[in-house]
Amino acid sequence: MEQKRLIYMDHAATTYTKPEVVETMMPFFTEQFGNASSVYTFGRKSKAAVETAREQVAKAIGAKSDEIYFVNGGSEADNWAIKGIAWAHRDKGNHIITTKIEHHAVLHVCEYLENNGFEVTYLSVDENGLIDLDELKRAITDKTILITIMFANNEIGTIQPIAEIGKIARERGIIFHTDAVQAVGNVAIDVEKMNIDLLSLAGHKFYGPKGIGALYIRKGIKIENLIHGGGQERRRRAGTENLPGIVGLGKAIEMATENLEEHNEKIRKMRDRLLNGIMEKIPYTKLNGHPEKRLPGNINVSFKFIEGESLLLMLDQLGICASTGSACSSGSLDPSHVLLAIGLPHEIAHGSLRLSLGDLTTEEDIDYVLEVLPKIVQRLREMSPLYEDFIKKGEN
Amino acid sequence: MEQKRLIYMDHAATTYTKPEVVETMMPFFTEQFGNASSVYTFGRKSKAAVETAREQVAKAIGAKSDEIYFVNGGSEADNWAIKGIAWAHRDKGNHIITTKIEHHAVLHVCEYLENNGFEVTYLSVDENGLIDLDELKRAITDKTILITIMFANNEIGTIQPIAEIGKIARERGIIFHTDAVQAVGNVAIDVEKMNIDLLSLAGHKFYGPKGIGALYIRKGIKIENLIHGGGQERRRRAGTENLPGIVGLGKAIEMATENLEEHNEKIRKMRDRLLNGIMEKIPYTKLNGHPEKRLPGNINVSFKFIEGESLLLMLDQLGICASTGSACSSGSLDPSHVLLAIGLPHEIAHGSLRLSLGDLTTEEDIDYVLEVLPKIVQRLREMSPLYEDFIKKGEN
Amino acid sequence: MYSDKVMDHFMNPRNVGEIVDANGVGEVGNAKCGDIMKIYLEVEDNIIKDVKFKTFGCGAAIASSSMATELIKGKTLEEAWNLTNKAVAEALDGLPPVKMHCSVLAEGAIHKAINDYRIRMGLEPWEDNITDLDDHHHHNNE
Ligand SMILES: Cc1ncc(COP(=O)(O)O)c(C=O)c1O
Ligand SMILES: Cc1ncc(COP(=O)(O)O)c(C=O)c1O
Ligand code: FES
Numbered sequence: 001m002e003q004k005r006l007i008y009m010d011h012a013a014t015t016y017t018k019p020e021v022v023e024t025m026m027p028f029f030t031e032q033f034g035n036a037s038s039v040y041t042f043g044r045k046s047k048a049a050v051e052t053a054r055e056q057v058a059k060a061i062g063a064k065s066d067e068i069y070f071v072n073g074g075s076e077a078d079n080w081a082i083k084g085i086a087w088a089h090r091d092k093g094n095h096i097i098t099t100k101i102e103h104h105a106v107l108h109v110c111e112y113l114e115n116n117g118f119e120v121t122y123l124s125v126d127e128n129g130l131i132d133l134d135e136l137k138r139a140i141t142d143k144t145i146l147i148t149i150m151f152a153n154n155e156i157g158t159i160q161p162i163a164e165i166g167k168i169a170r171e172r173g174i175i176f177h178t179d180a181v182q183a184v185g186n187v188a189i190d191v192e193k194m195n196i197d198l199l200s201l202a203g204h205k206f207y208g209p210k211g212i213g214a215l216y217i218r219k220g221i222k223i224e225n226l227i228h229g230g231g232q233e234r235r236r237r238a239g240t241e242n243l244p245g246i247v248g249l250g251k252a253i254e255m256a257t258e259n260l261e262e263h264n265e266k267i268r269k270m271r272d273r274l275l276n277g278i279m280e281k282i283p284y285t286k287l288n289g290h291p292e293k294r295l296p297g298n299i300n301v302s303f304k305f306i307e308g309e310s311l312l313l314m315l316d317q318l319g320i321c322a323s324t325g326s327a328c329s330s331g332s333l334d335p336s337h338v339l340l341a342i343g344l345p346h347e348i349a350h351g352s353l354r355l356s357l358g359d360l361t362t363e364e365d366i367d368y369v370l371e372v373l374p375k376i377v378q379r380l381r382e383m384s385p386l387y388e389d390f391i392k393k394g395e396n
Numbered sequence: 397m398e399q400k401r402l403i404y405m406d407h408a409a410t411t412y413t414k415p416e417v418v419e420t421m422m423p424f425f426t427e428q429f430g431n432a433s434s435v436y437t438f439g440r441k442s443k444a445a446v447e448t449a450r451e452q453v454a455k456a457i458g459a460k461s462d463e464i465y466f467v468n469g470g471s472e473a474d475n476w477a478i479k480g481i482a483w484a485h486r487d488k489g490n491h492i493i494t495t496k497i498e499h500h501a502v503l504h505v506c507e508y509l510e511n512n513g514f515e516v517t518y519l520s521v522d523e524n525g526l527i528d529l530d531e532l533k534r535a536i537t538d539k540t541i542l543i544t545i546m547f548a549n550n551e552i553g554t555i556q557p558i559a560e561i562g563k564i565a566r567e568r569g570i571i572f573h574t575d576a577v578q579a580v581g582n583v584a585i586d587v588e589k590m591n592i593d594l595l596s597l598a599g600h601k602f603y604g605p606k607g608i609g610a611l612y613i614r615k616g617i618k619i620e621n622l623i624h625g626g627g628q629e630r631r632r633r634a635g636t637e638n639l640p641g642i643v644g645l646g647k648a649i650e651m652a653t654e655n656l657e658e659h660n661e662k663i664r665k666m667r668d669r670l671l672n673g674i675m676e677k678i679p680y681t682k683l684n685g686h687p688e689k690r691l692p693g694n695i696n697v698s699f700k701f702i703e704g705e706s707l708l709l710m711l712d713q714l715g716i717c718a719s720t721g722s723a724c725s726s727g728s729l730d731p732s733h734v735l736l737a738i739g740l741p742h743e744i745a746h747g748s749l750r751l752s753l754g755d756l757t758t759e760e761d762i763d764y765v766l767e768v769l770p771k772i773v774q775r776l777r778e779m780s781p782l783y784e785d786f787i788k789k790g791e792n
Numbered sequence: 793m794y795s796d797k798v799m800d801h802f803m804n805p806r807n808v809g810e811i812v813d814a815n816g817v818g819e820v821g822n823a824k825c826g827d828i829m830k831i832y833l834e835v836e837d838n839i840i841k842d843v844k845f846k847t848f849g850c851g852a853a854i855a856s857s858s859m860a861t862e863l864i865k866g867k868t869l870e871e872a873w874n875l876t877n878k879a880v881a882e883a884l885d886g887l888p889p890v891k892m893h894c895s896v897l898a899e900g901a902i903h904k905a906i907n908d909y910r911i912r913m914g915l916e917p918w919e920d921n922i923t924d925l926d927d928h929h930h931h932n933n934e
């Protein structure tokens with residue numbers, strides 16, 4: 001069980017930054033480093049680079065470039081969108097609608113707002129992780145000021161019917177934000193056609209740099225600032241512009257959306273081979289998330305009778321990077337709120353494994369995982385009293 | 397008047413990132429890119445790099461490493477510090493003390509809090525930009541929960557008596573935050589000796605990368621989060637860690653504080669030669685800021701009878717990058733609030749020029765500026781009706 | 793930020809200076825706002841024979857002064873009076889929105905100088921519909 005190769009199957013957590021992207025960023029560290037908000041020519045060249053990146057981001061999601069605001073990442077984008085809309089529109093109402101399966105960057109903001117006078121409806125999802133559009137419609141009251149529903153889920157990969165949600169929001173005159181941190185670079189997005197009013201994205205999920213993201217804010221939408229101070233980002237987001245980061249984000253999103261279908265096709269094929277292999281070779285395994293409406297690189301399965309952290313540790317010994325919804329790996333009390341929301345019992349949620357494929361994934365990686373994973377699961381099961389009980393009692 | 401060389405005298409706005417710093421960052425883009433919050437070995441290596449950087453930052457300011465929280469920049473650090481303390485301690489009081497010469501990242505946060513039930517005292521400063529410690533003492537009430545006073549001013553370079561302020565705050569049991577964005581790398585800082593409870597810093601001011609900074613929070617200080625979400629930064633600042641940025645920040649702050657005195661000595665000498673030359677060669681010029689208690693690289697002067705933006709444009713034609721407190725350059729209503737606070741009449745504030753020297757500055761740069769600046773000022777004065785009046789009427 | 797035209801007129805301003813025996817002088821603006829513009833006219837037979845300016849202000853203010861003086865040189869007083877700040881800005885290939893007020897100064901200074909001439913000639917001053925040029929801040933986010 002010796003192996004040095006890195007088999008990176010955690011692209012949903014973060015991706016490497018593509019060499020082409022790093023190359024684009026390089027001149028902005030030591031050469032073209034001038035403050036983009038300054039008067040002199042040297043600074044105006046930085047400004048021009050920022051504006052080019054803004055256009056690249058806008059184009060990738062069907063927005064206009066003056067609707068794009070650069071921020072530090074997905075969490076800041078979500079915090080700004082939700083708090084900013086809540087505070088700016090609290091005179092109109094104090095009700096927000098979201099789902100039970102949002103990322104913590106949305107959920108914890110909603111909890112924060114609940115502690116500050118807002119009411120939040122958390123829509124449930126079906127066993128595949130999809131919301132029910134009728135439940136959404138029924139949840140709307142005349143106090144509803146914001147609907148925030150993620151584009152694609154980071155754990156189980158389920159893609160929501162965003163255009164339909166946007167349509168409902170638009171018809172009722174409610175602002176619609178979507179956390180598209182997992183979707184950008186994996187799903188075609190058009191904020192116009194989909195009636196999206198605000199959209200969060202983060203560079204490090206699509207082979208761009210870490211520490212940079214963007215919030216799209218539809219023109220005319222009133223929003224409060226989150227970071228007050230200098231007049232950067234048209235007075236909406238203070239702070240000296242992260243020039244290399246912004247340039248890298250622009251390049252990365254352009255690359256990611258240019259070859260979207262081709263890239264997805266390749267990833268999806270490998271994903272399906274891996275998934276089918278797992279389902280075939282490992283009994284008592286459940287697929288989590290929607291069988292079709294899911295991110296092309298996402299696999300989320302639960303292996304009955306075992307616990308995820310120990311699984312991750314064994315995989316790690318073989319150089320395989322993955323993640324789990326088990327509470328044991330995060331030191332928290334409960335397993336993943338997403339897995340509970342799709343109706344998994346705690347013990348099944350604990351045995352979950354997420355393998356997220358991406359540009360670093362090779363066919364050899366798939367072969368290798370298909371070779372070692374069944375053995376590891378079997379080994380852990382042989383250590384498990386649950387498995388022992390099950391074998392003794394027969395299937396229940 | 398032809399010249400292509402870049403004479404960068406705007407180090408206070410932003411610095412280039414040192415090649416050594418960029419080099420340290422490089423492996424973290426494409427190779428060691430794993431999520432620092434993940435379980436597997438590959439991620440734990442990222443975690444280790446983050447913790448090394450945390451120690452580097454802590455050491456540079458005399459803190460413990462578990463008192464350092466990475467954020468996106470100076471503005472975020474200021475926003476978090478001030479809002480976070482205000483919200484967490486509002487049960488104890490609603491009064492905050494600051495100064496009239498803070499950066500907008502502090503002032504606009506204070507204005508925001510004023511709109512949300514807080515009361516803010518803005519201490520005045522003398523003609524050199526120093527606060528009056530007695531005025532500070534008198535401003536304290538039993539509702540005062542926070543004193544936030546900048547370490548060194550970004551426009552005029554004046555350095556406040558931080559240790560004395562810290563002592564007063566400590567004696568009265570009030571939390572003390574200092575915006576040290578301009579001070580780090582230019583002034584020796586020891587949060588223990590100076591009784592600082594919170595301190596903001598930003599990498600791009602001391603030859604580190606843009607888009608990364610840190611907030612020091614003394615152990616035991618209660619503070620609310622600004623960015624809610626995932627459990628990063630010991631549950632206080634959500635968001636996937638900006639790995640290359642953090643590593644670069646650590647390297648840069650180490651380099652900046654290692655050679656602090658030597659570096660300052662060199663910069664100060666050049667600064668003094670430039671300043672003395674300007675004062676000698678250009679009549680009707682006023683030095684803004686404290687003559688001694690000022691940042692080593694800072695020059696801020698007002699040339700009577702002319703306006704700063706046109707001065708910057710002419711300097712720019714010669715490749716000289718500088719900045720001004722004139723309203724005309726920012727499109728705002730009034731000239732710099734800092735220059736008004738030290739008592740400059742509007743028209744003198746409009747004629748201000750900041751030259752901030754740093755590692756890119758050479759003796760040739762000084763010679764060159766001393767050669768061309770007097771001519772430019774003279775040229776603009778010859779166009780100025782104010783100068784004409786003055787010459788006709790004699791000095792007033 | 794600025795067009796090449798603006799930069800040209802800023803770096804090489806036309807008609808800078810003073811006409812010692814001008815027969816029409818107008819000054820507008822306020823040092824407090826960071827902008828003062830002064831126009832000197834030499835009028836002969838209702839024609840602007842010569843014009844000079846002095847300006848304390850930003851690049852746009854100096855370039856507007858330069859362009860405006862170019863545009864009225866050799867023109868009749870009526871033609872000069874009808875020169876709008878928009879025409880000045882257009883002749884400069886445009887100004888950034890926050891800088892439009894700097895061209896208003898040029899229009900205002902010319903009006904003042906023309907009326908100064910008319911008063912010196914014992915004529916009624918023309919009615920000027922630009923107000924507040926002296927003590928009103930123009931640095932709004934237009
Ligand atoms: C004193 C001071 N505080 C805060 C800031 C804001 O820092 P940043 O632009 O990195 O957000 C700056 C720099 O612009 C500064 O000079
Ligand atoms: C769906 C979703 N939202 C928000 C975030 C937060 O983004 P970041 O970690 O860049 O702040 C993530 C990733 O961690 C995510 O997957
Ligand atoms: S069994 Fe150890 S944390 Fe869950």
Ligand code: FES
Nearest residue numbers: 724827849850894
């Ligand atoms: S003179 Fe102030 S902006 Fe033009």
